[in-house]
């Protein structure tokens with residue numbers, strides 16, 4: 001049982017309160033400074049209830065004494081009606097709260113219970129030590145923290161397929177770590193001494209995708225002031241990661257398919273073909289099979305990319321990873337900001353374990369980075385992005401679209417209006433629109 005120390009010079013108050021709280025605590029009482037000293041020498045109370053007018057001695061002195069001996073003890077002060085200044089002083093000195101005399105027992109019990117709950121929340125959650133079995137270093141800048149069976153199975157697959165020279169399709173919601181999986185395949189493959197090129201297909205306008213993928217020669221079009229190598233040529237003998245492949249237009253899909261079939265590229269404006277040896281890994285947060293059925297993705301390209309599929313589960317389906325990710329991101333943020341945050345409170349951990357993470361690991365990473373900046377030694381408060389209220393606030397904000405409007409225009413208008421609604425906060429807009437922040441960045445950078 002926790003110990004509750006009640007300090008008051010009125011014996012009747014001591015007896016009444018002892019009787020009230022005996023069912024919940026081991027109650028200790030003191031009605032003189034001598035008794036206070038004796039109690040404190042023999043006991044460490046979890047809660048101390050101090051009368052601020054303690055005979056001739058100021059209760060503030062007693063408060064100081066307890067705080068010095070036992071900084072963890074929760075202190076609640078009892079004050080006479082109308083002595084609010086002293087109560088404020090007591091709170092500034094570390095008291096949790098105050099109650100006015102005559103004491104309303106129910107109110108006092110409420111304050112005590114709240115203080116205990118708060119104290120439990122503040123207690124640090126024992127961190128899961130990160131070991132080699134749950135942190136995988138992929139490069140100087142990238143590592144992966146995982147613990148769940150589902151993610152370990154994925155890394156087993158990565159182990160088995162890395163050295164096979166086949167195309168891979170990675171499917172999963174935005175922010176689940178698809179790019180890190182590509183990096184893991186690259187690091188373990190025989191191609192790791194050549195380049196890993198990353199292209200975000202959703203971010204490149206259709207008019208430029210051919211030049212981005214295959215390069216161009218000087219003068220091929222207005223603005224082509226020099227020869228430029230495309231990513232297929234740069235990734236020769238290496239790996240090309242085509243992110244957000246589901247966003248690629250049907251016209252561009254045809255060009256990509258041809259290269260995959262023939263193993264050679266032709267830079268824009270050039271007569272010559274160049275042989276390339278590239279392993280392609282594609283990723284998407286759409287269901288490509290469904291896109292094929294709806295005629296939005298070519299089936300022949302789908303089968304060529306999808307020799308092997310890896311399905312990355314959303315974070316809410318592998319919550320066991322959350323404590324390990326949190327620890328990993330705290331370390332990452334400490335390195336980045338020079339902070340020395342050592343962990344997270346039990347309350348904070350509980351909040352994060354029950355959140356639904358529409359933005360997956362990326363969202364958790366952002367939450368932790370923000371919390372580390374605000375924290376002292378441990379993260380106590382977790383500020384979750386309140387999307388539901390954001391959506392509610394703008395549900396009357398409607399965009400009218402005429403039948404036949406070009407999809408690219410609809411997309412641009414939706415992004416612009418959403419950004420306006422959230423005051424330009426790209427992270428928030430990305431979460432609302434269900435795409436990555438990086439994608440928002442690409443899609444808007446030419447418009448700014």
Ligand SMILES: Nc1ncnc2c1ncn2[C@@H]1O[C@H](COP(=O)(O)OP(=O)(O)OP(=O)(O)O)[C@@H](O)[C@H]1O
Nearest residue numbers: 143144145173174175176177178179180361362436
């Ligand atoms: N298991 C993990 N351990 C550590 N960091 C992770 C993990 N999974 C994801 N992250 C981090 O979360 C962020 C998003 O990951 P990543 O870019 O790989 O996701 P993605 O699925 O490719 O997203 P998108 O579809 O939006 O491109 C990155 O900052 C990445 O470092």
